[in-house]
Amino acid sequence: MSRKGRRLLLIGIALAVVASVAGLTLFALRGSVSLFMTPTEIAERTLAPGMRLRIGGLVKEGSVVKADAKSISFAVTDTNKDVAVSYTGIIPDLFREGQGVVIEGVLEGPGRVRADSVLAKHDENYMPKEVAESLKKQGVWQGEEGKPGAKP
Numbered sequence: 001m002s003r004k005g006r007r008l009l010l011i012g013i014a015l016a017v018v019a020s021v022a023g024l025t026l027f028a029l030r031g032s033v034s035l036f037m038t039p040t041e042i043a044e045r046t047l048a049p050g051m052r053l054r055i056g057g058l059v060k061e062g063s064v065v066k067a068d069a070k071s072i073s074f075a076v077t078d079t080n081k082d083v084a085v086s087y088t089g090i091i092p093d094l095f096r097e098g099q100g101v102v103i104e105g106v107l108e109g110p111g112r113v114r115a116d117s118v119l120a121k122h123d124e125n126y127m128p129k130e131v132a133e134s135l136k137k138q139g140v141w142q143g144e145e146g147k148p149g150a151k152p
Contacts (some may be wrong), residue, residue, distance in 0.1 A: 038134045039081040047107055055083055055103045078134050087115040094120035
């Protein structure tokens with residue numbers, strides 16, 4: 001085999017190894033990746049049940065139903081669309097209707113999510129950028145602008 005042939009063979013083997021490692025890495029990470037979406041984005045897309053995702057929005061007024069001390073169901077809204085959420089676990093003290101919330105869980109069906117974790121917003125700065133932009137476009141949330149002592 002010529003010198004050029006050996007070099008091409010080594011390059012081909014190196015590329016195959018790199019492609020294999022990249023493929024295995026993506027395969028291993030597919031279960032741990034969760035997308036961040038608003039309820040409207042979930043409604044507009046066709047998502048497969050079992051998909052992990054994060055949902056940000058507001059807890060819909062009048063939607064909170066406590067089944068027992070640890071089981072709760074409620075709706076997350078961006079004032080355009082709603083997503084029904086069921087959760088078993090300890091709810092944060094700051095969780096309440098009309099408050100900002102971020103849910104991480106698994107899509108069970110169209111507009112239904114089984115949450116693994118619930119994070120309640122503790123101030124206006126906690127709102128994720130994507131949720132804040134979505135709510136600002138709809139005129140629901142203005143953030144810190146216009147408040148005394150607000151940063152420009």
